[in-house]
Amino acid sequence: MIIHVNQRPCEAQTGDLLLHVAQHNKSHIGYICGGNGICQSCFVYVQEGMEHLSPLSNVEKACISEKLLAEGGRLACQTVITGEGTIRLLTRAEKLRRIVLGLNVPGFITYAQTIGYNVLNKLPDCAGSAALRIRNGELNPGESLRKIGAGLGHASLFVSASFLETFAFMQLPLSLITGGASGMYTMASDAVCSVSGGAVHLPGSTCRRHEPEKTASVHTVTISGR
Structure with a gap:
């Protein structure tokens, strides 16, 4: 099936994590913590197709404010495609990139306010969720580091692909x-x-x-x- 991440058609299958779909299709998405549900950098806005995705996980409930949930917010490292249909996503990383490149000052102020609100209100709960998962053996620090290392390869592919797309005349x-x-x-x-x-x-x-x-x-x- 095809889903759209940042308007880019991406190959996907039922059962795929949104994070992996974005990575394998070189779409702009953050994953600083390697997909462990800690950093929130893989946050996405589901613009269409929420019914084709897994329900909110406890990690998402702990890390995403009601305001962002109302805007279709999800963590790509926690969200699985559960059925075929139209799915359209805008990643937080791409949204910020577009605001900066477009010199959209009002948009940047609104963006900063929203993210600041989420950090102030949800950071303690998100940190507590991570600590609880470590204590329960659900989150392994060693495995987390391995995931971070694996993510670097996808990041390098995205950077090279973006460079060639942006500076096509240099190809x-x-x-x-x-x-x-x-x-x-x-x-x-x-x-x-x-x-x-x-x-x-x-x-x-x-x-x-x-x-x-x-x-x-x-x-x-x-x-x-x-």
């Missing part, structure tokens, strides 16, 4: 680069066809570009030692 076909290198190698190799029998054979009738039955050298240099 050069790989064939042009490799073709140029190959051409230089051919020119260099043809400068001296062979060295054998104490003679250097310059391009000519003994060069590999000529008929094999013609074996006379155009020019030979005798090399002697004392």
